[in-house]
Amino acid sequence: MASRDGGQSARRPVWVNPLFGAADPASGITTVPPRHRLPDGPAAPATVSRLIRDELMLDGNPRLNLATFVTTWMEPEAHALMAGISDRNLVDRDEYPATAELERRCVPMLGHLWNAPDPDASVGTSTVGSSEACMLGGMALKRRWARRDTGRRAAGARPNLVMGVNVQVCWKKFCNYWEVEPRLVPMRGDRFHLGAEEAAERCDENTIGVVAVLGSTMDGSYEPVAGVCAALDALEERTGWSVPVHVDAASGGMIAPFLDPDLVWDFRLPRVASINVSGHKYGMVYPGLGWILWRDRDALPGDLVEHVDYLGGDVATFTLNFSRSGSQVVAQYYNFLRLGHAGFSEVQGALRRVATHLAGQIEDLGCFRLLTRGDQLPVFAFTTGDDVTRFNVYDVSRRLREWGWLVPAYAFPPDREDLHVLRVVCRNGFSLDLADRLVDDLRGLLPWLRRQSAPIFGPDDATSFHH
Numbered sequence: 001m002a003s004r005d006g007g008q009s010a011r012r013p014v015w016v017n018p019l020f021g022a023a024d025p026a027s028g029i030t031t032v033p034p035r036h037r038l039p040d041g042p043a044a045p046a047t048v049s050r051l052i053r054d055e056l057m058l059d060g061n062p063r064l065n066l067a068t069f070v071t072t073w074m075e076p077e078a079h080a081l082m083a084g085i086s087d088r089n090l091v092d093r094d095e096y097p098a099t100a101e102l103e104r105r106c107v108p109m110l111g112h113l114w115n116a117p118d119p120d121a122s123v124g125t126s127t128v129g130s131s132e133a134c135m136l137g138g139m140a141l142k143r144r145w146a147r148r149d150t151g152r153r154a155a156g157a158r159p160n161l162v163m164g165v166n167v168q169v170c171w172k173k174f175c176n177y178w179e180v181e182p183r184l185v186p187m188r189g190d191r192f193h194l195g196a197e198e199a200a201e202r203c204d205e206n207t208i209g210v211v212a213v214l215g216s217t218m219d220g221s222y223e224p225v226a227g228v229c230a231a232l233d234a235l236e237e238r239t240g241w242s243v244p245v246h247v248d249a250a251s252g253g254m255i256a257p258f259l260d261p262d263l264v265w266d267f268r269l270p271r272v273a274s275i276n277v278s279g280h281k282y283g284m285v286y287p288g289l290g291w292i293l294w295r296d297r298d299a300l301p302g303d304l305v306e307h308v309d310y311l312g313g314d315v316a317t318f319t320l321n322f323s324r325s326g327s328q329v330v331a332q333y334y335n336f337l338r339l340g341h342a343g344f345s346e347v348q349g350a351l352r353r354v355a356t357h358l359a360g361q362i363e364d365l366g367c368f369r370l371l372t373r374g375d376q377l378p379v380f381a382f383t384t385g386d387d388v389t390r391f392n393v394y395d396v397s398r399r400l401r402e403w404g405w406l407v408p409a410y411a412f413p414p415d416r417e418d419l420h421v422l423r424v425v426c427r428n429g430f431s432l433d434l435a436d437r438l439v440d441d442l443r444g445l446l447p448w449l450r451r452q453s454a455p456i457f458g459p460d461d462a463t464s465f466h467h
Contacts, residue, residue, distance in 0.1 A: 060406050066424045066438075067408040069217070069251055069281045069379075073429030078334050082286065082327040090126070090326035091317065099326040102333040109336055110293055113257045114249075114266040114275055123300055124293035126279070126329050128321050130250040131170035133276035133292035135320055136304075137246045138174040140274060140294065141209035143301040144244070149205075162202045163211035164194030165413045166218045167248065171211055180208065187416040192219050192371065196227035200235045209244045209273070214252030214265055218412060219372040219423065220355075220379025222252060225265035225272070232271055244273035244299075250290075251377050253277030258345040259352060260376075273299045279332045282348065284428050289328035347428055351378035355426040358435040365443060371421060378426040383419060391449040393422045394457035399445045405438060411459055420459070 033039050033051070062072035074082075085099065093100035103126050111122030127133040138161065145159050160181035163171055167184075175182040183202045185194050193216045203210065210232065212225045225247055232243045247265060249256070254277055256263050266275060272295065279289035294300040305318040339347065355374025359382070363370050367388050374380040384392055397409035412419040426435070 061404055063429055063434075064404050065406040066426075066430070067406050069278070069425050069427070070287045071280050071284050072427060074284065074286060074331065075338070078331050078338075081334055082331050085330055086325050086327045088326040088330075089323050090329060091322055091324070096326065099330060103326070103329045106291070106329065106333055106336065107293065110253075110277070110291055114253065114293065116267045116293065117296060121296075122293055123295075123297050124291060125319055126332075127276075127290040127292060127319055128288055128324060129280060130168070130248070130276050130278040130290040131173075132320050133278075133290040134168075134170045134246075134248060135174050135177075136292050136318065137274040137276055138171070138178065138180070138208075139304060140300050141244060141246060142178060142180060143304060144273075144299075145206070145208040147301070148242075157206050159206050159208045160202075160204070161208055161211065162199050162243075164199075164213065164216075164223065166193050166216045167211060167213060168217055168250065171248070183207075184414075186414045187412060192216065192412065192416070193221055193223045194228065196224050196231040199228050200231035203232070203235060203241060203243050205239075205241050207241070207243050209246055211246050211248055212265075214247055214249040214256060215377040215379070217251075219381040219421070220251075220374060220377035220425075221372050222256070222263070222265070222376045226269060229269045229271040243271075245269070245271050247272055247275045249275050250278040251281050251379075254282035254284075254344070255348050255352075255377055258341070258348050267295055279328065282351075282427075283332055284335050284347070285328050285331045288324075289332060348378070351426045351428065351430070354378065354430060354432050354435050355380060355424070357432065358424065358426070358439065361436070361439045362442065365439075365446065367446065371419075374424075374426065379423065381421045381423045383421045390452045390454060392455040392457070393420050394459065394461055395449055395452070395455055396422060396442070396445070398457050398461065399449065400438075400442065403441045403445075405441065 033043075062068075065072065088096045088099045090096070090099060090103065106126070107124045108120050108122045110124065111119035116122050125136075127136065141161070142159055158179075158181050160183050161171070161175055162183045162185070165184040165186050172182060174180065185198045185202060187193070188195070194212060199210050199212075210228055212223045212228045214222055214225060216223065225245070229245055232245065236242050247253075249265075252265075253275060256265060266272060274292060274294045276290060276292040277283065279285045279291055280287045283289065283291075300318070307317075352374060355378035359370055359373045359380045362368050362382060367385050368382045369385050371381040371383065372379070384396075393409040397407050400407050407422050407424060409420065409422050411417050412421065
């Protein structure tokens with residue numbers, strides 16, 4: 001037991017709950033294990049597992065996390081499938097050809113979904129999330145720009161990439177890591193994402209491309225991809241500058257094809273060179289999976305593809321990461337077979353219905369103003385009404401956390417930093433019943449919030465912003 005003699009306790013062993021111990025001290029844990037170095041010896045697997053599970057109880061409930069876009073629920077069969085093949089290294093295609101084949105099948109499936117010119121010959125790959133996919137798309141854009149005019153490149157011209165200020169941070173990382181000038185289009189008034197004309201105005205002969213986001217992280221709205229392409233068509237007619245478009249469809253790439261089939265945003269637009277999606281978002285796979293497809297082989301410069309032969313056979317690779325488990329890819333293939341087009345349409349349609357219902361219920365509370373309504377991505381943002389002075393979005397976020405709900409509060413980027421919002425992401429597993437429970441809990445908090453004389457929390461107390 002711990003000593004109560006002041007300084008002596010720091011030098012004496014501290015016993016843990018005896019239930020974690022074992023009859024044989026060599027197989028149990030009888031003292032608190034070190035946190036920042038390896039323990040001196042091994043311990044029983046069950047004991048270590050229990051200790052770690054106790055630590056993880058401090059995490060929030062993933063199903064009540066309305067901040068994250070990533071999947072927090074999968075069917076038990078998919079769960080078991082992933083666990084059974086987590087030891088398959090996806091890059092080792094010679095040893096695990098069946099796993100590699102499932103990845104190859106997923107690429108043309110996405111090609112058909114996104115109307116590639118020749119879907120069965122689609123060029124693409126899986127990645128570790130959309131961040132890696134965006135890096136690959138950006139690298140291809142820069143390499144193609146460099147080849148257009150070697151004289152300009154030799155003269156020290158700096159490439160630039162045009163995008164809305166609302167893009168996910170991975171695009172800012174790309175510009176930083178690959179020495180590309182980011183040209184960010186700020187928000188204006190009620191335009192919370194990239195505008196078509198605003199994008200074209202920032203392009204010049206050194207623009208490697210424009211990034212259009214199908215489903216903004218900030219508020220769930222679609223950017224006008226077709227409008228951006230039309231504005232760039234007009235720009236090319238005036239100047240001769242041919243600027244390609246990459247569509248960051250991290251979320252919308254698995255929503256729009258099923259719920260908005262008449263929306264033209266994909267490879268039907270000749271200017272769209274590449275598209276990425278997060279399989280671990282509305283592809284409904286646990287975190288760790290993205291996809292990127294190029295329009296055709298000409299859109300992916302061949303010198304970005306490396307070949308290795310030390311895994312037992314020739315392997316072509318054009319990802320930034322190398323070894324990784326094939327379990328997420330197999331889970332994606334499971335979802336494709338399990339749901340099919342009709343199943344995905346049903347699931348995503350249900351999510352949109354939940355989102356629009358929830359947005360309407362929150363609006364009916366009378367003290368919140370909706371910025372979006374969940375009728376594009378099943379995601380919406382809202383803020384407090386102009387007449388609400390006793391509390392703010394940060395107070396609401398903190399109070400909801402006490403009930404187990406994780407709803408992020410944050411400020412919009414330039415030039416709308418004055419706008420502070422809450423955002424709700426509806427994912428598979430978030431039912432209408434849970435949505436109504438959230439409204440009930442929010443309604444129950446309002447009397448307490450209205451008793452405040454002024455807001456208590458502010459931007460410095462904001463919850464983490466999750467992609």
